[in-house]
Amino acid sequence: MAKIVGIMTTSHVPALGKAIHLNLQQDPYWKPFFDGFPPIREWLERVKPDIVVSCYNDHGLNFFLDKQPTFAIGTAPELVSADEGWGIPTMPSFPGHEDLAWHIRDSLIRDDFDMLTCQEMLVDHAFTLPMALLWPDQKWPVKSVPVCVNTVLFPLPSGRRCFKLGEAIGRAIEAFPEDAKVLVIGSGGLSHQLEGERAGFINKAFDLKFMDSMVNDPQWATQFSDLDLVEQTGNEGVELLNWLVARGTVSGPVRVVHSNFHIPISNTAAATMLLEPV
Amino acid sequence: MNARQSKRTIPGAPIFDSDAARRGYALNKMCYSFNSKANRDEFVSNEVAYCKKFGLDEAQIQAITTRDVLALIRVGGGVYFLGKLAGGVLGLDMQDIGALQTGVSKEEFKAKLVAAGH
Numbered sequence: 001m002a003k004i005v006g007i008m009t010t011s012h013v014p015a016l017g018k019a020i021h022l023n024l025q026q027d028p029y030w031k032p033f034f035d036g037f038p039p040i041r042e043w044l045e046r047v048k049p050d051i052v053v054s055c056y057n058d059h060g061l062n063f064f065l066d067k068q069p070t071f072a073i074g075t076a077p078e079l080v081s082a083d084e085g086w087g088i089p090t091m092p093s094f095p096g097h098e099d100l101a102w103h104i105r106d107s108l109i110r111d112d113f114d115m116l117t118c119q120e121m122l123v124d125h126a127f128t129l130p131m132a133l134l135w136p137d138q139k140w141p142v143k144s145v146p147v148c149v150n151t152v153l154f155p156l157p158s159g160r161r162c163f164k165l166g167e168a169i170g171r172a173i174e175a176f177p178e179d180a181k182v183l184v185i186g187s188g189g190l191s192h193q194l195e196g197e198r199a200g201f202i203n204k205a206f207d208l209k210f211m212d213s214m215v216n217d218p219q220w221a222t223q224f225s226d227l228d229l230v231e232q233t234g235n236e237g238v239e240l241l242n243w244l245v246a247r248g249t250v251s252g253p254v255r256v257v258h259s260n261f262h263i264p265i266s267n268t269a270a271a272t273m274l275l276e277p278v
Numbered sequence: 279m280n281a282r283q284s285k286r287t288i289p290g291a292p293i294f295d296s297d298a299a300r301r302g303y304a305l306n307k308m309c310y311s312f313n314s315k316a317n318r319d320e321f322v323s324n325e326v327a328y329c330k331k332f333g334l335d336e337a338q339i340q341a342i343t344t345r346d347v348l349a350l351i352r353v354g355g356g357v358y359f360l361g362k363l364a365g366g367v368l369g370l371d372m373q374d375i376g377a378l379q380t381g382v383s384k385e386e387f388k389a390k391l392v393a394a395g396h
Contacts, residue, residue, distance in 0.1 A: 014361075015371065059358040064310045065299055085312040085362030087369075152358055154295040195357040197348070198290025199376040200387055202394035231288045235357065263395030267372045 002100070002176035004250055004277060005047050006257070008040060009186040009214070009243045011270040012056070012129045017088035020132055036260025036272040037133050043257055043274060044134060049183035051097050052144045053104070053169065054127055055245040056187035057151040059084065061124035068153050069116035071165060073108070074146035075101040076121040084124045091128050096121075097143035100176055104145060107172035113165055121146060126187045126239075133272075142183070149245060151188070151238050159222040159229070162241045166248020173249065186246025188239025191232075192268035200267055201234040207261065207269045210240060214273060215256055218247050236268075250277045294356040302354020305342075308332035309359035318367050347378050 016033070019025070025034040061084040063069065079094040108115050127146055132138055147169065150156060157165075173182050190210065193201040210233075213220035221229075221244060229238045247254075254275040263269045285295075292298070299306075308329065311317040321328040329339045341349035345368070350360055364370045370378075377387040 014365070060306075060310055060356075060362065061313065065303065065306055065356075083313055083315065085309075085314075085318070085366040087365050152294065152356060153299055154293050193291060194361070194372055194375065195347075195351055195379065196290045196292045197380060198288075199379045200390055200394075201291070202391065204394060227286055227288065227293070230291050230293065235291055235293075264391035267376060267391060269394070 002051070002173050002178055002180040002182055004170065004173055004184055005049055005181045006043070006277075007184045007186065007246050007250060007254065007275040008130070008134070008273070009246055009275075010130050010133060010272040011189060011265065011268055012126045012187045013266045013268050013270060014086050014088055014125050015266045016129050016133075017125055020129075020136070021089040030265070032262040033260070033265045033270045036258070039258040040134065040272070040274045047181065049142055049181045051100055051180050051182045052131070052142045052185055053100075053147060053173065053182055053249070054130065054144060054185040054187060055147045055149060055166070055242045056126035056185070057239055057242060058148050059124050059126065060152070062118065062122040062148070065153065068150060069148070070150045070157050071113060072116040072118055072148040073101060073105045074118045074121035074123075074148070075105055076119055079121050079123045079127070079144055079146055081128050082122045086125070088125050091132060091138050092140070094123065094131065094140050095143045097145050099178070100173070100180070101145040103176050104169055104172040107175065108165070108168050111168040111171070113168055130185050130187050147245065149241055151241060154226055156226040156238060156241065158226065159224055159241060159244050162244040163219055163222050163248040166245040167251065169245070170249035170251060184246045184249045186243040188242045189233070189237055190240060190269045190271045191234050191237040193234030194236055194267060196235070198234075202263055202269050203233055203237070204263060204269060206232045207271060211259065211261065211271060211273060214243065214247055214275065215254060247275075250275075253278050292351050298354050298356065300354070302356060304333040304335075305338045305350070305353060305355050306359040308334065309355070309362045312362040312366050321367060345378070347375055
């Protein structure tokens, strides 16, 4: 049976794409963020997950406003990195895990989650950057299942709904009849705001409380509405919804394998956590 | 229009909601087209003609030609779509955009971000 071996959550600042491309990992500006990853890569080397289920938000690559799903899942055999107009270099395509993706998709719909199903899928920096942070040689040793959450067009799915989606994904993974080790990724956040007169807003106290809640009180952030989250974490801080989906996949307690927090990377409070079920 | 009157606002944090999506569709569709280099090049070669091709109205075209980021948001621009214009076409980073919107220099904007970590 498939088993969730860890949850890795990280910020996905677009500028990281250029930093990776230019090999700036040891540059003083970028180093405090990239230094969060060697301990995670040691863990990967030891645990060797077979499959990644990545919970992230598209920023206008696979989806435009002509068709904007609240939740989507990629069942495509190949997940394609493409020009997203932000000047981020593209990466090699990612193999999809079709069997698990279809299994999760069927299970979620039977569980009352109306997923949009993508048999072809482009993946943007929110999907690709965490992968490149975990496997810098970009030779992907895993197959992936992308789960996409709308953080573009308000209202957004509530934190409570996102957590429940995670719970349902977790149940589907645990019921998948194949021996496989699954790493769940939650991509985005933490506090940041790109637009408006309050651009540059960061809320360190909220972020630290949220990171603590991922371990000690996983549903803490589900008390906030989408607009509450904007007020507390900035317009794009709402991407923490992807962390809630990821955290929801593990029903029991977790322990912190590694954690990193640094302000700022670009306009963002950049955070990374690796959690392991106990 | 009670719903509109009671809409919650957060000072300095414009929300990309149903009203913005309706207002900004043409503008956002143009920005979405910047996922292609050929389209970015075509925009650069004649900005106003490219805007008109996508049906932008006068207020939207003016916001584009004056590089007025706050105005682009007021006329319905979503930040992830405007980001393609700013980053991919105009070569601005998010600190440039932040400085433009908050009326400070880029260095002052970056200093504010650093201070948020203390």
